[in-house]
Amino acid sequence: MQTNPQLDKVGRLQHLLSIEGLPAAILTQILDTAASFVGVTEREVKKVPLLRGKAIFNLFFEPSTRTRTTFEIAAKRLSADVVNLNISTSSQTKGESLLDTIDNLSAMHADMFIVRHAQSGAPYLIARHLRPGIHVINAGDGRHAHPTQALLDMYTIRHFKKQFGGLRVAIVGDLLHSRVARSQIHALSILGVPEIRVIAPKTLLPAHVERLGVHVFHDMAEGLRDVDVVLMLRLQNERMQGALLPSAQEYFKYYGLTPDKLARARADAIVMHPGPMNRGVEIDSAVADGPQSVILPQVTFGIAVRMAVMSILAGS
Amino acid sequence: MKIHIKGGRLIDPRNGLDGVRDLYIAAGKVVGVGGTPAGFTPNRVIDASGLVVCPGLIDLSARLREPGFEHKATLESEVRAAIAGGVTSLACPPDTDPPLDEPGLVEMLKHKAKILNQAHVYPVGALSQGLKGERLTEMAELRDAGCIAYSHADAPITDTLVLMRALQYAATFGFSVWLRPEDAFLARNGVAHDGEVAARLGLAGIPVVAETVAVARILQLARVTGARVHLCRLSSAEGVSMVRDAKEQGLPVTCDVGINHVYLSEMDIGYFDSNARLIPPLRAARDRDALLQGLRDGAIDALCSDHTPVDDDAKQIPFGESEPGATGLELLLPLALKWAEESGASLLEALAKVTDAPGRIMGIDAGHLSPGATADICVFDPEAWWKVEPKALLSQGKNTPFLGLEVRGRTRWTLVGGHVVFEA
Numbered sequence: 001m002q003t004n005p006q007l008d009k010v011g012r013l014q015h016l017l018s019i020e021g022l023p024a025a026i027l028t029q030i031l032d033t034a035a036s037f038v039g040v041t042e043r044e045v046k047k048v049p050l051l052r053g054k055a056i057f058n059l060f061f062e063p064s065t066r067t068r069t070t071f072e073i074a075a076k077r078l079s080a081d082v083v084n085l086n087i088s089t090s091s092q093t094k095g096e097s098l099l100d101t102i103d104n105l106s107a108m109h110a111d112m113f114i115v116r117h118a119q120s121g122a123p124y125l126i127a128r129h130l131r132p133g134i135h136v137i138n139a140g141d142g143r144h145a146h147p148t149q150a151l152l153d154m155y156t157i158r159h160f161k162k163q164f165g166g167l168r169v170a171i172v173g174d175l176l177h178s179r180v181a182r183s184q185i186h187a188l189s190i191l192g193v194p195e196i197r198v199i200a201p202k203t204l205l206p207a208h209v210e211r212l213g214v215h216v217f218h219d220m221a222e223g224l225r226d227v228d229v230v231l232m233l234r235l236q237n238e239r240m241q242g243a244l245l246p247s248a249q250e251y252f253k254y255y256g257l258t259p260d261k262l263a264r265a266r267a268d269a270i271v272m273h274p275g276p277m278n279r280g281v282e283i284d285s286a287v288a289d290g291p292q293s294v295i296l297p298q299v300t301f302g303i304a305v306r307m308a309v310m311s312i313l314a315g316s
Numbered sequence: 317m318k319i320h321i322k323g324g325r326l327i328d329p330r331n332g333l334d335g336v337r338d339l340y341i342a343a344g345k346v347v348g349v350g351g352t353p354a355g356f357t358p359n360r361v362i363d364a365s366g367l368v369v370c371p372g373l374i375d376l377s378a379r380l381r382e383p384g385f386e387h388k389a390t391l392e393s394e395v396r397a398a399i400a401g402g403v404t405s406l407a408c409p410p411d412t413d414p415p416l417d418e419p420g421l422v423e424m425l426k427h428k429a430k431i432l433n434q435a436h437v438y439p440v441g442a443l444s445q446g447l448k449g450e451r452l453t454e455m456a457e458l459r460d461a462g463c464i465a466y467s468h469a470d471a472p473i474t475d476t477l478v479l480m481r482a483l484q485y486a487a488t489f490g491f492s493v494w495l496r497p498e499d500a501f502l503a504r505n506g507v508a509h510d511g512e513v514a515a516r517l518g519l520a521g522i523p524v525v526a527e528t529v530a531v532a533r534i535l536q537l538a539r540v541t542g543a544r545v546h547l548c549r550l551s552s553a554e555g556v557s558m559v560r561d562a563k564e565q566g567l568p569v570t571c572d573v574g575i576n577h578v579y580l581s582e583m584d585i586g587y588f589d590s591n592a593r594l595i596p597p598l599r600a601a602r603d604r605d606a607l608l609q610g611l612r613d614g615a616i617d618a619l620c621s622d623h624t625p626v627d628d629d630a631k632q633i634p635f636g637e638s639e640p641g642a643t644g645l646e647l648l649l650p651l652a653l654k655w656a657e658e659s660g661a662s663l664l665e666a667l668a669k670v671t672d673a674p675g676r677i678m679g680i681d682a683g684h685l686s687p688g689a690t691a692d693i694c695v696f697d698p699e700a701w702w703k704v705e706p707k708a709l710l711s712q713g714k715n716t717p718f719l720g721l722e723v724r725g726r727t728r729w730t731l732v733g734g735h736v737v738f739e740a
Contacts, residue, residue, distance in 0.1 A: 119634030121588030143518030206515035
């Protein structure tokens, strides 16, 4: 049987693979460290030498511009050397196995791998395979986890709401396929948010979702009532093909965030979205661009949070 | 060759025997149980004191990977693993490459096994040509070539009419059809039980209804066609319950469960351990408990290994991409004993599930030690602990969710047709 590969024997973070299983102290440490880096990103000279001489490999098996770019920016602000590997065009198509790819890259003295993969669990396979001292950050694996996204979401909530106790948070959309939602639920739970709601049609909810500690709503107006934070999820077009939804139009009518649905939440509720947004599908432009939206600050905070994760891992 | 196995605890479930008794073998057959037959002078005496002597184990499903998948394992390596595990007869599923849908292929397999002269290999013929679920195979010809039953392995039969016709045709000859109940559409793309663990880990789920819908379909068709049906590898509480009800209503259906499913559950996936990727998937704890209960009360007739050697390259990849299956021939005995220990069943009841019961299901005269029976015998040490690790397994497949665990029950001698084929 396997042990939790994220933590070493004394409980220090060796890899960031999933929010699940991490103690509140580690999440808080990451958020506090990120706060110190937010100052860096606002300065004239944006770099600190914390990771000078370290080689960070961005291993993206699934295409991504946004996440990869923010990791690259974060690594460079820490003075690390960054190598971007778009695996879909290289050796994987020549049939090289995942672990062979990792071995080859490790032989090039990689210190850290940032991995995005279409298969849930791929970063665990990689982390188990690497020798101690090389760290893995999961930038999103299948439907399973996207820990840095959840962390920047938590940072955003803490920034605008000051504390997690007493909050009502609603997550809206396709939870079934969402690695972001799973990580958010764990993070909210660990940080002590007392009420976590999920709002979605039955076809877009995982089996036994309530066992993750959430209240399930199928009626969005009901679900958003008196909520402090609205976390929107992206809806992918493929869902119509899988007989999960009839159309984007009906989805928008019942589960899209419009000003009148948002009005059910508290007046000072904040609206968040991991991006990229499908305007007119899960979110109305009036809300996305409106005064309650904190979607752009999320992106800025994302750089500081990723700097925090990398510096904590490299320091252990 | 005359062999005297002396001083062992002889357990013969079919004849209800459990006690210290000697066993006498001559000309490949059991010639005496208990007292020495007149004029018997043994060529060899095996001292079985402190050990159990039972019929050689019979495994309802063991993939030998020949023909077609020889990079995963071969007939030779897997039969050697079988006898090391005390298994003297095994049925191999038709999903070889090419599938066992032609008499020539079946004859070749039987011939190869016969030359090895170790365990008895009984091919299970394909129910449809190419396992495509469209056209029937020449079941009678396949029977003549040596098939003891017909199955569709893990390939789906989506056309219900074809399934019904296949059952009717088999019923014409009194042939037995072995089916693993799974609705192809409901199971599509799933890699784990559609429950709490898959929800947390973000793995595509196979819901219980994929099994129960298929069980219902098969039971209805069995009733209507009169075919002899055996359900393979039940995995859910509801599935067991449906079979129990059908039996109570008098339907002559039998079923089995795999050794991994009576102990493990979805929790054993842990941190995406590909060794826990199985078909059918490991389900919830309550399903596992229902399978244990089903073995106890007879709703489930037999235990099998569902031996599926998978090469390392196909397991050392992300869970959802890995090849499902676990090696198991060498674990059938210790896990049958473990069942007895944990459920409070007797050793005789446990051994019945892997000797007498599968023998009857296969329709072969094996799985018992009556005088005149073929001398297929397993002599094992019920107290010997051993660690499940690659070097302890003879199978080329080292893929098992039990890796690293210690189990109890080690084969010391295996006899097939009165010859010692394995000796520890």
